[in-house]
Amino acid sequence: MQLPPHINPPAPKRTAASGRAPVYALVGNPNCGKSTLFNALTGLKQKVGNYPGVTVEKKVGTAYSQHGQPLTVIDLPGAYSLAARSPDEAVTRDVLLGRRSDTAQPDRILCIVDATNLERNLYLVHQVLDLGRPVIVVLNMMDLAAEAGMAVFPDKLAQDLGVPVIPCEAVRGKGLIELRLAMSRPDLALSKHAWDIPGAIAPAVAEIQASLVANDAKSPLIARAESLLLLTDQDSVRVAGSTPLSPRTAEILAGWQKRWSAEGMDWAGTLVSSRYDAIGRIAAEVVQPGTVNQGPSPSDRIDAVVTHPFWGWVSLGAVMCLIFVSIFTLAEYPMNWIDGHMASLSDWVKDSMAPGDLRDLITDGAISGVGGVVIFLPQILILFFFIGLLESTGYMARAAFIMDRLMSRVGLNGKSFIPLLSSYACAIPGIMATRTIEDAKDRLVTILVAPLMSCSARLPVYLLMIAALVPNERVPLATKVGIMFLMYFLGTFAAFGFAWLFKRTLLKGEPPMMIMELPPYRLPGLKDVALQMLERAWIFLRRAGTVILGISIVLWFLSAYPKAPEGATPSEQLSGSFAGMAGHALEPAIKPLGFDWQIGIGLISSFAAREVFVSTMGVVFNAEADDGDTAPLREALLKARWPNGRVLFTPLACFGLMIFYVFAMQCVSTIAIVKRETNGWKWPLFQTAYMTGTAWVLALLVYQVGSALGF
């Protein structure tokens, strides 16, 4: 059935909103080369932010038309369909439909399509064309299509869809000039695209559309697209920041669904298959498939090894080893460099300022606080380099595939692997990576356990404790590495264990179903990887410059006031300060773990960020720790005694402290991001309680059992 003309009007010429350059939205399936195109169009002119209320990144860039006129491009998260299944797809849907108050509906849409897989990619294009906005279709990966022996005819596609179609190879920058020219056009025709909505569904579409116009203040064209979407949006992922449906429209929708359910009609399936019928006809005209007997492709040959039940594990293990070895060895040089420069900056301030509180605030508060965090930048960059590399080559999906079997044992699926891997660098990007997990309970479980993966901020604590634990320089390196490995293993094991526990108790659910595309292998886009690293570095440095700077200054104040009388040693000053009082107050709770009030100060201050523990110990035990060597601080720690003369940092206490840091939720930034992601305080508080509770119990067990056994 053809829709009546008032619902599907003839395509009018549409001029761009006068007076300002049009805003483009960039949409496409995952793995179709969308971010490569976005980077090619906008270069370094990108701003990364967040959509309020969700941890989905909002990327906005500026591209230039052929005449140098700036054009805004919003890069929307990759989506297979506008019927969203995960928060990132929901953001794409809501921005395109103009449902978000924080992002105006884009004027024009760039739809990027993988030419090697036209049929499935056209599904999203088909939905986007319904939106009644001018669309430019970018036919990417034309080179790969040609390699596969396929013939693709862009002109034919342009004719069928009634919109400009630009063939392109984004990786090589081919077709960008033509694309810029098309984007610069003052007017773009609307699609003449019409497809037959199945007769049984058409009246419902018309009624919901009318109600959306009357009750939800939608324009008729958007209303049509939205009504089609409402019928296929099964569990309608709602994310914060999207406007809800009016009660009247919701009622009409529910009425139709009820009626169809009673009749036993599968309306959603019917709509999908009628779209595919229309797409199939287009694809048959546009693509000539390649010759069939090509033999296994290079991707097939690689997959034969990396998805193999045995060799797959071997290759995943090798990749993981390579990543960890690189993080620990390569990062050392830039870390020493940063450390040295921070120390000389501090010395320079000391030399050029008169002694006093302001100087101490700058050196002991700001420089050592921020410096202590910035020093992890190289490690984080290396990890993101590898993650970017794995993603851009297509291996990441294989790793998730291999891990799926293991993850299914604890009730999660392979998609949770990527967030957990990122959490080895830092839980924050890890938690942000959970946005691609479709099942809400799975996502929550992944968020809850992600901070148990030993992040790079725990590393300095482990290093200091290992130095105190095995002070002898002649102890083989293997022992130290072994203890370190044990801590990483413990955290990982606990993450899986708690995931298992939560999936069986708090967040019980059906085993989630997973469908995941394994994209063909590609040479890594080093420019894209570099841009992503740059972006991460910037986000990290901005955080260090704001939140961590603030916390460092507050901590400095708490340990510097109230002032001790003249002539007091730094440790006497600390004991009487606000921080010292807090340490003394905490002592009864941590004494059974073998920790005294001085360690207590470290535990309290490192609640802001774990690595602060090391600098706090430096202040508490009055040792110069900021020359990049743990030796002087280690000596100071070994001299530390209880009031009754017992050694404070016994091997048991050191071991207990490490275990405490494996489990305890000592990171304000993570708590903040979990609060934002879960829309409330309930889950971050629960997470803090269960993690720190476990940490306390295990450290207690280590100390008490160890003492009883006579260690």
Add this chain to the structure above:
Amino acid sequence: MSSSSPIARLPLCQLPAGAVGRVQAITGDEGFCQRLREMGFGEAALITKISGTTTSLCQVNGTRIALNHSAAMNILVERLPVAPHSAETRRA
């Protein structure tokens, strides 16, 4: 590719590696069924199983797709006779 034998449905996870199947029915969560159809995995789609019983790896329409066990159990396929020199058969 018509098969003269009576249609025997089996879940995708039980389809042997290298075999070709046609999707007969998909069951389970409606939202998930919809996504399968949207990704071209709907009824009548031709699937080549590449490997796996716990986690299945398949080739559909030129795309390689992984499905976990609970998803593959919900996809019922009819096994089709494989053409003797099918390009997509590997690792039998």
